[in-house]
Amino acid sequence: MTRVLVIGGGIAGTTTALALDKAGFEVAVHEAHPDSAEDLGAFLTLASNGMRALAQIDASAAVTALGFPLTSMRVLDDTGKELAQAPLGEAGDPLLRYRCLRRGDLNSGLQAEATRRGIAVHHGNRLTSVQENGAGVTAHFADGSTATAEVLIGADGLNSTVRQAIAPDARPVYAGQRVFYGYTGAASTSDGGARITMVRGSEAAFGFAVSPDGETYWFARVADDPLPAEATDQGTPAGWRELLLPALRKDATPAADIVAATGDDVLVTNATELPPGTPWRSGRVLLLGDAAHAASPATGQGASMAMEDAVILAKSLRDAPDTDSALSVYEELRRPRVEHNITVSGNISRGTHSTSPAARSGAPARPGEDELVRLLEWDASIR
Missing domain, CATH: 3.50.50.60 (FAD/NAD(P)-binding domain)
Structure with missing residues (x-):
């Protein structure tokens, strides 16, 4: 064998x-x-x-x-x-x-x-x-x-x-985007029903889905220079939220409210290939x-x-x-x-x-x- x-x-x-x-x-x-x-x-x-x-x-x-x-x-x-x-x-x-x-x-x-x-x-x-x-x-x-x-x-x-x-x-190599992920049970969205919503924002691509128990899973992709290693290794969820929110608040979509309602369950990484x-x-x-x-x-x-x-x-x-x-x-x-x-x-x-x-x-x-x-x-x- x-x-x-x-x-x-x-x-x-x-x-x-x-x-x-x-x-x-x-x-x-x-x-x-x-x-x-x-x-x-x-x-x-x-x-x-x-x-x-x-x-x-x-x-x-x-x-x-x-x-x-x-x-x-x-x-x-x-x-x-x-x-x-x-x-x-x-x-x-x-x-x-x-x-x-x-x-x-x-x-x-x-x-x-x-x-x-x-x-x-x-x-x-x-x-x-x-x-x-x-x-x-x-x-x-x-x-x-x-x-x-x-x-x-x-x-x-x-x-x-x-x-x-x-x-x-x-x-x-860097693929051109910073990628954020998060979860929250505090977002006021009813977009459930086994559906994922993709948002073509003016400065960010955003997606979210709501689990059967009401937790919202979301991601955002933002074109920018890569984050330095210390930013991803030593940053805080609050800092990552504030880094992302200005791009989302420019649009009339649910994205900014979902991210603002997220607590410590936030992760950021550089897209690579x-x-x-x-x-x-x-x-x-x-x-x-x-x-x-x-x-x-x-x-x-x-x-x-x-x-x-x-x-x-x-x-x-x-x-x-x-x-x-x-x-x-x-x-x-x-x-x-x-x-x-x-x-x-x-x-x-x-x-x-x-x-x-x-x-x-x-x-x-x-x-x-x-x-x-x-x-x-x-x-x-x-x-």
Whole structure:
């Protein structure tokens, strides 16, 4: 049985472990964080393509138990006028509906499912280096321990240690926007009903959804210079609110009131991306998820793309005649799609083109949508 090491126990890494386990591989996950919680202040949406990937590896229940579904979207302009309203994704299928949930909850849920299946998830194992030999790969950790396998998958996120080992010149770049996230139960909005509202503000893109228990989840994207590291590391929720509110108060939309009603549950980050063409592979070491193809959050596809990665990698390793062929097939299948997403999302963040209705919904037109369904189908050959 082929043994696979997965470095990173976040969304990409744990989903990859679930897929590899279903494909019959021996897999172990090594996560630097001491527990399953990560980025507790941020939330995300899983799109229908991500939910489809989870369904193929029997992981739907682990995720639909979390957060809440989104079945429609409306778009407002800066005066509060409704411009459009439409179903969101594959709203008619309960397993494929968009889902809004906290990142930390999703990490915990996926890791609990991995543990339930008997997959080893090791916490507090910070990778320091990777050593390849003819037949395998050895991971060296900060505590002096090592682990060896035939394949090593770097799913360790934007600032990947695995990427630094195999492509040290590949670094994330600023994508043109500051991104704010928050939650509040004190906002006076009744915009529930499994709907997300997107606001095209004059100076900020804003989105919000109201959970069944009345909590408003919101985000804002503002074009500006990147925030310095000390601002994001040492700033306060009150300071971040005041940084954002002037841009929102210029418009007659619910955005400013929602943010003003938010307490300490505010997070800010710089939108970043990895340039297309970033190397993904060295021998038996492969990057996936944000470690390989991080995009700005404008299309909301980061987690869903990582889940696609997981299923297609597992099928490639299952169906190809050898490891080298499998990793080559995987990259051939994935690179056009994910790099298209990087480009579309970056263009939205930088304001370099007008977005289509599909792109505004978080589901941009990408190459191979029909082919994707076939590729994700577990019982169909990757070929």
